[in-house]
Amino acid sequence: MATDFNIDIIRNLFNLPGDFVGYKQNTNGHINSTFILTFNEDGNTKKYVLQKISTEIFKNPEGLMNNIVGVTKHIRKKNEDMNTPWADRCTLTFLPTINGKYFYLDEENNCWRLYEFIDDVYTCNAIENSNDFYNAGVAFGEFQNLLADYDSTSLVETIPNFHNTVSRFADFKRAVDENKSGRLENAKEEVEFAIAREKDTHILVDLITEGKLPLRVTHNDTKLNNILFDNTTNKGICIIDLDTVMPGLSLYDFGDSIRFGANTAAEDEKDVSKVSLSIELYEAYVKGYLSSAKDALTDLEKELLPFGAKLMTYECGIRFLMDYLNGDVYFHTDYDDHNLVRARTQFALVADMEKKMDEMLEITKKYC
Numbered sequence: 001m002a003t004d005f006n007i008d009i010i011r012n013l014f015n016l017p018g019d020f021v022g023y024k025q026n027t028n029g030h031i032n033s034t035f036i037l038t039f040n041e042d043g044n045t046k047k048y049v050l051q052k053i054s055t056e057i058f059k060n061p062e063g064l065m066n067n068i069v070g071v072t073k074h075i076r077k078k079n080e081d082m083n084t085p086w087a088d089r090c091t092l093t094f095l096p097t098i099n100g101k102y103f104y105l106d107e108e109n110n111c112w113r114l115y116e117f118i119d120d121v122y123t124c125n126a127i128e129n130s131n132d133f134y135n136a137g138v139a140f141g142e143f144q145n146l147l148a149d150y151d152s153t154s155l156v157e158t159i160p161n162f163h164n165t166v167s168r169f170a171d172f173k174r175a176v177d178e179n180k181s182g183r184l185e186n187a188k189e190e191v192e193f194a195i196a197r198e199k200d201t202h203i204l205v206d207l208i209t210e211g212k213l214p215l216r217v218t219h220n221d222t223k224l225n226n227i228l229f230d231n232t233t234n235k236g237i238c239i240i241d242l243d244t245v246m247p248g249l250s251l252y253d254f255g256d257s258i259r260f261g262a263n264t265a266a267e268d269e270k271d272v273s274k275v276s277l278s279i280e281l282y283e284a285y286v287k288g289y290l291s292s293a294k295d296a297l298t299d300l301e302k303e304l305l306p307f308g309a310k311l312m313t314y315e316c317g318i319r320f321l322m323d324y325l326n327g328d329v330y331f332h333t334d335y336d337d338h339n340l341v342r343a344r345t346q347f348a349l350v351a352d353m354e355k356k357m358d359e360m361l362e363i364t365k366k367y368c
Contacts, residue, residue: 005035005112010050013097013104014114017041023050032243036117047117048095052110053103058243061111063156065102068242069094070154071147071217078146086230086237089118118238121228130284132224133261137288139227139236140219140257144250147217148296152247155217159244162220163252165201165315169194172318181327187340193347194318200311204249204304212300218248222257250301251308254289258282258309259316263349268342275348277356282309283363290367302368306360310353317346 007020018041026034026049033052038045058064072091079087093116094102104112127133161167176184176191184191207213219226221244228238260267262281265274286305294302323330324339333339353360 134288137285141289141293220244255308255312272348
């Protein structure tokens with residue numbers, strides 16, 4: 001297996017003790033290159049995670065790492081103060097180089113970072129039952145709660161306007177007008193669906209501008225597989241994949257979790273009749289999330305959680321549709337209409353959420 005890092009340089013830069021045993025590549029990620037390094041020190045095995053950050057997507061690695069190190073140190077301190085049993089595994093521990101920085105640029109301008117491997121945990125790629133989703137809600141709610149007093153203005157935007165739905169809609173409209181792929185005729189119904197809901201894109205952005213919603217530290221990729229679950233207790237003890245940690249709304253993180261986890265169908269299901277919001281899973285996540293986050297949230301934030309789920313699903317749909325119209329230049333596709341199928345799935349979920357919005361609101365109130 002070929003690699004493009006020099007282990008001697010990495011060991012010296014990060015001052016790693018012991019004898020290097022070997023490495024294996026983790027191929028689960030889609031953006032960064034990840035390697036698990038194993039060392040032996042006096043008969044004890046020590047593992048580290050080495051990552052090459054994609055500077056094509058994350059153009060400010062120093063700002064990105066400042067975000068991550070600040071947030072992880074804050075989470076660790078909170079857990080230590082609370083005497084949490086898993087305080088030593090509650091967050092990622094990044095190692096500085098001998099120069100004091102938490103990343104290293106090699107001769108080819110590749111950016112590398114290193115953190116300690118966390119043992120006795122597992123990840124989930126799919127929700128097997130409602131308890132899994134409940135535990136995910138607890139974990140992401142606790143993430144929000146622990147960072148409620150962290151100054152979000154100290155963070156840089158690692159991807160500018162990531163969840164600015166007004167900006168996303170403007171990009172979408174431009175894609176419709178330009179029709180670079182020549183596929184607009186195939187997507188007229190989806191375009192009409194998206195345009196009919198333009199007013200929704202302004203609601204949260206306007207509330208931020210009016211000072212009615214607080215900007216918080218947000219994860220911005222709240223998928224189930226970004227939680228490390230403890231092997232013994234099955235509790236979510238550590239949130240990973242922190243590259244998109246930046247200022248945002250709690251509603252973004254909550255909404256994206258529901259979009260991803262409470263859909264009864266796959267993200268690219270061609271038969272949209274199979275697509276719906278699972279009320280059982282929605283309730284499980286709300287119950288878990290608010291059990292750990294509600295004291296940190298304002299009344300308006302809690303009230304808008306169901307809308308956040310709808311909006312993040314809609315935003316994802318227009319992103320897929322925009323990429324389809326632009327010629328599939330952002331998302332990986334397996335066939336010609338893959339992005340159009342994804343957009344249809346998201347919009348079908350939006351439509352079902354609209355039908356079930358009153359029920360979602362009642363469930364949310366129940367746990368507030």
